[in-house]
Amino acid sequence: MSGFSATWLALREPLDLAARNSDVEAAFFGALPAETVKVLDLASGAGSTVAALAGTKPDIHWILSDYDADLLSLAASRDYAIKPASLQTREIDLAANLKELPFHEVDAITTSAFLDLVSQEFLTQLVEAIVSSGKPFLASLTYDGRTGFAPPEPLDQDLRDAMNRDQQTDKGFGSALGPKAAEQAIALFQAKGYRVVSGKSDWIIGPQHEDFLAEFLPGWVGAGVKQFVEKSKANRWLQTRRSQVSDGAFTMTVGHLDFVALPA
Numbered sequence: 001m002s003g004f005s006a007t008w009l010a011l012r013e014p015l016d017l018a019a020r021n022s023d024v025e026a027a028f029f030g031a032l033p034a035e036t037v038k039v040l041d042l043a044s045g046a047g048s049t050v051a052a053l054a055g056t057k058p059d060i061h062w063i064l065s066d067y068d069a070d071l072l073s074l075a076a077s078r079d080y081a082i083k084p085a086s087l088q089t090r091e092i093d094l095a096a097n098l099k100e101l102p103f104h105e106v107d108a109i110t111t112s113a114f115l116d117l118v119s120q121e122f123l124t125q126l127v128e129a130i131v132s133s134g135k136p137f138l139a140s141l142t143y144d145g146r147t148g149f150a151p152p153e154p155l156d157q158d159l160r161d162a163m164n165r166d167q168q169t170d171k172g173f174g175s176a177l178g179p180k181a182a183e184q185a186i187a188l189f190q191a192k193g194y195r196v197v198s199g200k201s202d203w204i205i206g207p208q209h210e211d212f213l214a215e216f217l218p219g220w221v222g223a224g225v226k227q228f229v230e231k232s233k234a235n236r237w238l239q240t241r242r243s244q245v246s247d248g249a250f251t252m253t254v255g256h257l258d259f260v261a262l263p264a
Contacts, residue, residue, distance in 0.1 A: 006074055009046045011212045016112065017052055020140055021199040021258040028108070028138040028260040029057055036061065036085055037107040042126075043094060043114040047075030047087075049140070052112070054082045061086045065101060067093050095173045098125055103133035113141040113256075115181040116167060119174035123181065127188040130261070137189070137261045141201055143167065145179025146255025151244070155229070155237045162227035163220060182257040189261035198259035205252040207245050213252075217241055 036059040041049045044064035054060065062084050066072050072089040092100065103109065109130055115123065130137045145167075147160045167178030177184055186196045205213065221234045244250035 004045060004068075004071075006046055006071060008215060009048065009071070011215055012113075013046075013048050013051065015203045015205065015209065015212065016048055016141055019201040019203050019256060020052055021201045024140075024197055024199045024201075024258040024260050025053070025056060025138070027197040027262070028110075028136060031136040031260070031262050032057070032108055035059070038063065038105070040101060040103065040106040040109045041065065042101075042109065042111040043117075044072065044075055044089070045112075046071050047078050047080070049110050049112045050075065050084055050087065051078070051080055052140070053110070054080050054084050058082045059085045062088070063102065063106065064089045065092050065094065067091065095122065098122070098129060101129075103129050103135065106133075106135065108136045108138065109133075110138045111140070113143075115139055115185055116143040116178050117171040117173065117176050118181065120177060120184065122173045123177060123185055124188065127185065127192065131189070131192045131194065131263075134263050136263065138258075139182070139185065139261075140258045141256045142182040142185075142258070143179060144182055144255045144257045146202070146253070148253040149241075150251045151249070153237055153240060155233055158229055159220060159224040159234065159237065162224040162229045165227045166223040182259060186259055186261070193264045194261040195264065196259055196261050198257055201256040201258040203252075203254040203256065205254065207248040207250055210245055213241075213245050213250075217245075 038061040040063045042065055044066045050062055064075050069091045072091060076087055076089050145164045149156045164179050168176050189196055217238055221238045224234050225231050
């Protein structure tokens, strides 16, 4: 699986926290027992899901799962604003060993910024495992292919289309669903009789996020070049956007979807 650095995850976390859909999360917490609960988090990274949800319900016993031992160690050692009831980690290759996770032993399953990386086959297996357990599932911050730039530039659409193609390449689980992931997941859960509540959770990025943009915009251009956008045009676009960020004249939205799937 393609890795994410702790630096990158720290840069994006404030945008993630601001974007999460409160109505979807309210529906998720409304389906949980009133007392202390146990939650399994998939592809946990550095613990962003814990950081987001601990304040809403601090009495959660978390099981964090990821293939990256260093990120799990960071998640376990973080000083969360509201300390969870307990937190344990499990290093695991989700692509190969998903069924080893304790779906039946927890009260709910969560994940953040993960489903757009997986294949149709893996998503089908995941939905089957969750439905078999009969537990609620909260999926936050799934990229859905929408982007917007202000001011507009002629290359914006070409780069967006290229990024969406790149999102469907192999991220460690086979050909990724990319922007199609959320709608595919919702359809699978609904076909199994689950009720789904969904809502947008878009990043709103401005010049105040300069450190984030310093990492994000070159990556955006790199994906475009990899998907056959002309390199010289892409680099000119990047220089223009960097200048706009410096002048305080750049904003960008990146579309995401949150949803909770609830057993009937």
